[in-house]
Amino acid sequence: MTMDILVLGGAHIDRRGRISGETVPGASNPGTWIEEPGGGAFNAARALSRLGLDIAMITPRGGDGLGERVGEAARDAGIDDRPFTFLDRATPSYTAILERDGNLVIGFADMELYRLFTPRRLQIKAVRAAFEDAKSVLVDANLPAETLAAIAARARQLNRPLAAIAISPAKVGHYASCLEGLDYLFLNRAEAAVVAAAEADHPSKWPDLLRKAGLKGGVVTHGAGPVVAFAGMEAWILQPPPLAAIADVTGAGDSLAAGVLFGLSRRQDLGQALRHGVALAGLTLLSPHATVENLDADMLATALRQVPQPSRL
Numbered sequence: 001m002t003m004d005i006l007v008l009g010g011a012h013i014d015r016r017g018r019i020s021g022e023t024v025p026g027a028s029n030p031g032t033w034i035e036e037p038g039g040g041a042f043n044a045a046r047a048l049s050r051l052g053l054d055i056a057m058i059t060p061r062g063g064d065g066l067g068e069r070v071g072e073a074a075r076d077a078g079i080d081d082r083p084f085t086f087l088d089r090a091t092p093s094y095t096a097i098l099e100r101d102g103n104l105v106i107g108f109a110d111m112e113l114y115r116l117f118t119p120r121r122l123q124i125k126a127v128r129a130a131f132e133d134a135k136s137v138l139v140d141a142n143l144p145a146e147t148l149a150a151i152a153a154r155a156r157q158l159n160r161p162l163a164a165i166a167i168s169p170a171k172v173g174h175y176a177s178c179l180e181g182l183d184y185l186f187l188n189r190a191e192a193a194v195v196a197a198a199e200a201d202h203p204s205k206w207p208d209l210l211r212k213a214g215l216k217g218g219v220v221t222h223g224a225g226p227v228v229a230f231a232g233m234e235a236w237i238l239q240p241p242p243l244a245a246i247a248d249v250t251g252a253g254d255s256l257a258a259g260v261l262f263g264l265s266r267r268q269d270l271g272q273a274l275r276h277g278v279a280l281a282g283l284t285l286l287s288p289h290a291t292v293e294n295l296d297a298d299m300l301a302t303a304l305r306q307v308p309q310p311s312r313l
Contacts, residue, residue, distance in 0.1 A: 009041025009140030043254035063087030119150035152181030251290030
């Protein structure tokens with residue numbers, strides 16, 4: 001096995017408008033605009049590569065200038081980029097409007113191209129070889145449900161750990177037929193409620209609810225509240241340290257997933273890996289970008305000193 005993680009999922013363009021004053025629905029709001037490459041899987045892949053892991057990425061992409069920007073960003077981050085390029089299609093995009101404090105007002109996803117990443121593409125010789133070369137696999141719910149199920153089956157066949165990012169309450173249902181094939185699913189509380197078909201009255205209740213839904217491991221975030229992680233019958237809860245100011249919430253969940261996976265790659269238990277995820281998410285919340293562009297292991301180690309130890313549940 002020659003690579004640490006094979007990443008399959010979203011790699012597209014993120015556009016974010018941030019309102020400068022109080023949000024006024026139904027009216028023109030002054031603000032600022034940023035456009036950059038993003039996507040759940042891609043955000044996590046860039047963070048993992050900057051932390052020193054060997055990352056390969058397979059994603060669908062359009063044959064346009066936006067697709068070229070995504071490819072350039074992947075190369076800049078040190079990722080082994082292996083896209084499926086559809087020359088006659090547009091690269092997917094995600095547009096978000098944020099309040100002054102960085103919280104999401106509304107998002108709009110133009111993701112039709114991802115539907116073309118069908119299960120049969122996993123049969124391509126180069127893709128089969130990538131699975132065999134990888135120590136583990138990371139996906140996100142931008143891919144179609146049938147493709148995610150096929151990826152889970154391939155990972156199980158090769159005995160490769162499989163982690164997944166929920167992306168949104170609307171898309172987390174793409175994992176419905178393969179929940180038992182996921183080793184870890186990274187979710188926020190709204191996404192967890194969709195998977196569990198129930199709402200936890202306290203963060204500590206999520207492990208039991210998600211186990212009953214068929215999930216064997218996962219991490220659930222609650223905004224600035226406690227983060228809960230579980231694997232099998234073990235579970236941990238951790239209160240993230242307060243942040244002085246949040247620049248942008250975009251990508252924080254993807255960074256948390258990357259931090260946890262980085263810790264696990266260093267043979268830490270899930271409780272300690274969770275600390276790495278919280279530290280990296282905090283760094284991302286302080287950044288105006290969806291990833292921390294100057295991230296390295298030393299920066300993460302410094303941030304980790306501010307993160308408390310988790311408690312077992």
